[in-house]
Amino acid sequence: MNYSGNLTVINVMEPIVADVLEEHYVRAGILKCTCDRCKLDILLLTLNHLPSRYTSSQEGEAYIKALYMNPQHQSDVLREITESVKIIENKPNH
Template structure:
């Protein structure tokens, strides 16, 4: 069986993490650097530490999103976002403007 590259495989965690970052981190934390590079690094590092949730359908994406309405799962995402934020702020991958 050959895997067709045209098939749409999607990590449903990506929009969930981005949404949590925009709704919970940005309005509540004063980031040392608010550049796109640091924001992307925080999101990517968070995604690398959370279990991916792959799907190939919109129904699957909706199901996974519904799972993450659970307060414990939301807390797990926020904890990982906070850890990632601390790592990126302590070791940014660019020079901070003085």
């Protein structure tokens, strides 16, 4: 597909998952290991189990983030993060 080099593609799930991980696990002190490698592995594993939400505009990003204010969507993200935390803590990549 041809597109202008000025356009960027954003998977809005990245900042959503990163924010939830930070708020519910890192700041809360729940993680066994808080090294960057483990946090990144948790983020990536979670993103692989959630649907991607791509956009190329700030308006689209705001719209998708607003959708994820729904309690069910927040619960889905938190559930996937919890599963990823269990997996990474049982077998860390370091």
